Amino acid sequence: MTDAALLALYDSQLRAEAEVADADEVAKMGPVWAATFPGRGRGFVTYSHIPAGTDLDALIQAVIEHYQRDPRVDHFEWKTRGHDDLPALDETLRRHGFRFEEPETVMAGPVEAAITAATPPPAGHIVERAATADAIREAETLAGRVFGDTAEHSSRRADELVRRFEDDPGSFEMWLVRDDSGEVVCSGRVDFVAGTDFAGLWGGACDERHRGLGLYRAITAARATSASAKGYRYLQSDCTEFSRPILERAGLVPITTTTPAVRTLQGRQATCSVSWTV
Structure with missing residues (x-):
C-alpha cells in the first residue's frame, strides 16, 4: 500500500469518533468532537474535517466555554494535523491562548x-x-x-x-x-x-x-x-x-504530522502532562 493510501485510510478510520472511544464523556460541537477525561483533568478535541468557511473564532471559543463550564477539566488539547488544508487554524488557536507543543510524526x-x-x-x-x-x-x-x-x-x-x-x-x-x-x-x-x-x-x-x-x-x-x-x-x-x-x-x-495545541483554563493548574506518545 502506498503512503498516500495509508494516509487516506488513516483519515477515514482513525479520526474523530474513533479517537475518543475511550473517553468518559464526548460532546459533538459542529465539526469537532470534544472529549472529557475527568480522572486526568483533561479534555481532548479532534475532528475529521472542518469545512472551508467555518468561523474558526466562534468554534474555538465555543469549545473553550464548553470546558470552562466543567470544573473537573484544567486543560485540553486540540489535535492538529500537518496535511489538513486549514491555513488559519494554528494562528487562530494561538490567538485564543493555545500553546503548541513539539510536533509528532504519525507513522x-x-x-x-x-x-x-x-x-x-x-x-x-x-x-x-x-x-x-x-x-x-x-x-x-x-x-x-x-x-x-x-x-x-x-x-x-x-x-x-x-x-x-x-x-x-x-x-x-x-x-x-x-x-x-x-x-x-x-x-x-x-x-x-x-x-x-x-x-x-x-x-x-x-x-x-x-x-x-x-x-x-x-x-x-x-x-x-x-x-x-x-x-x-x-x-x-x-x-x-x-x-x-x-x-x-x-x-x-x-x-x-500532528502538533498538540494545549489550552490551560484560567485559574486552574494543569495536574499532568498532556501528550503520551512513543
Missing part, C-alpha cells in the same frame, strides 16, 4: 512488516504480556520514570489503565520486557481500535540502561503479532523523533 504500516523485522531479545530479557493490574502498574512506573512524569501523574495514568483493563480488557494490551532480576525495563501498549483495520502503538518506554538491545523492537513485534491474530492489518503511532527510527525499522512510514 503507519502493515503488521507483517513489524513482525518480520523483530529480533529475539538478548539473553536475560523476557518479553511478556501484562496479565495483572500489578504488571500494568509496573509498566507505568517505568514509563513515568522514562518520560520524567511526576509520581502523581504516573499513578493517575496507571489507575486509568487498570480501570480499562478491568472494565474492557479486550480494548488494549500492555507488553513489557523483564531483565534477569525481574524488573520491567521496557514497555508499550497496543490499542485495538474497534471497527477499523488499525491497532495503535502507544506509550513505548525503555530504561536508559537497556537501550540499544532491540527491546523496543521486540515488544513492537509482540504487539504486532497480537494485533494480527485479532484481524488487524495495520499499525499506527504518533511518535517522537526518538522513536521514529525504531518504528521505521519495524516497517512503519511517516504519513503526516
Whole structure:
C-alpha cells in the first residue's frame, strides 16, 4: 500500500469518533468532537474535517466555554494535523491562548512488516504480556520514570489503565520486557481500535540502561503479532523523533504530522502532562 493510501485510510478510520472511544464523556460541537477525561483533568478535541468557511473564532471559543463550564477539566488539547488544508487554524488557536507543543510524526504500516523485522531479545530479557493490574502498574512506573512524569501523574495514568483493563480488557494490551532480576525495563501498549483495520502503538518506554538491545523492537513485534491474530492489518503511532527510527525499522512510514495545541483554563493548574506518545 502506498503512503498516500495509508494516509487516506488513516483519515477515514482513525479520526474523530474513533479517537475518543475511550473517553468518559464526548460532546459533538459542529465539526469537532470534544472529549472529557475527568480522572486526568483533561479534555481532548479532534475532528475529521472542518469545512472551508467555518468561523474558526466562534468554534474555538465555543469549545473553550464548553470546558470552562466543567470544573473537573484544567486543560485540553486540540489535535492538529500537518496535511489538513486549514491555513488559519494554528494562528487562530494561538490567538485564543493555545500553546503548541513539539510536533509528532504519525507513522503507519502493515503488521507483517513489524513482525518480520523483530529480533529475539538478548539473553536475560523476557518479553511478556501484562496479565495483572500489578504488571500494568509496573509498566507505568517505568514509563513515568522514562518520560520524567511526576509520581502523581504516573499513578493517575496507571489507575486509568487498570480501570480499562478491568472494565474492557479486550480494548488494549500492555507488553513489557523483564531483565534477569525481574524488573520491567521496557514497555508499550497496543490499542485495538474497534471497527477499523488499525491497532495503535502507544506509550513505548525503555530504561536508559537497556537501550540499544532491540527491546523496543521486540515488544513492537509482540504487539504486532497480537494485533494480527485479532484481524488487524495495520499499525499506527504518533511518535517522537526518538522513536521514529525504531518504528521505521519495524516497517512503519511517516504519513503526516500532528502538533498538540494545549489550552490551560484560567485559574486552574494543569495536574499532568498532556501528550503520551512513543
